Amino acid sequence: MKKQRIFPGVVLIGFGLYFLLQQANIESLKPFFTWPTLLLILGLAFLIQAYIGRDYDAILPGVVLAGFGLHFLIVHRLAIWPDHIGIFILIISLGFLLRHLKTGNGLFQGMLFLLLAVMLLFYDKIFSSLGEFGKSVSYIWNFWPILFILIGFYFLISKKR
Structure with missing residues (x-):
């Protein structure tokens, strides 16, 4: 029963901190009060559910949401970060490969997406x-x-088969 409360608990804590800090009107944090931060929070909640709650199927959506959120947060702030479709495919590949490490499923998909990302x-x-x-x-x-x-x-x- 406790493991089923991890995801909603983390989401509520994350969103609560997000809105509390937004209300505090801290100037240095204003660039982070955007929808990519909410994606990042959801992704982190999935990853915490996956690893602490041993719900390893949550790894893929966790990596995808956290990765996409992180990408959108830093793409225009970090000069070395590429703004390219290949990054999204690389993030998806990472999700499949990390899930494969825990479940044994998704190696083919992960390698296929990795090959495509490298080629792009x-x-x-x-x-x-x-x-x-x-x-x-x-x-x-x-x-x-x-x-x-x-x-x-x-x-x-x-x-x-």
């Missing part, structure tokens, strides 16, 4: 280093979304 984040460097071969591969690269659609349909249609 380093697309220019990868294909420019391949020279002339990179130009022909770059043309084929334009059709990778079709491959993902086909793999997605395969997962939807195939039956679990």
Whole structure:
């Protein structure tokens, strides 16, 4: 019974602190009173539920929500942080891989998303280093979304063994 109270307890404490600090009108904290902070709080609540409550299926939504919230909080404040779709896919990959460590499920999805994130984040460097071969591969690269659609349909249609 105690473990079922972890998530709502953390959410209420987090939101309560958020609104209390907002009412305190502390000038240095004003940039953090935005919706990404609320995403971060929800993500942290899922992660605390996952690790303290041993509800390991909550790892994936926890990493995704906390990661997206953190990304939106720091993307324009930290010059080295990339503002790229690959970051979102990398965060999702991290969620699958962390869940795999505790449940044994999600390794394939995590590695697939990790490969896609690396390819998206380093697309220019990868294909420019391949020279002339990179130009022909770059043309084929334009059709990778079709491959993902086909793999997605395969997962939807195939039956679990």
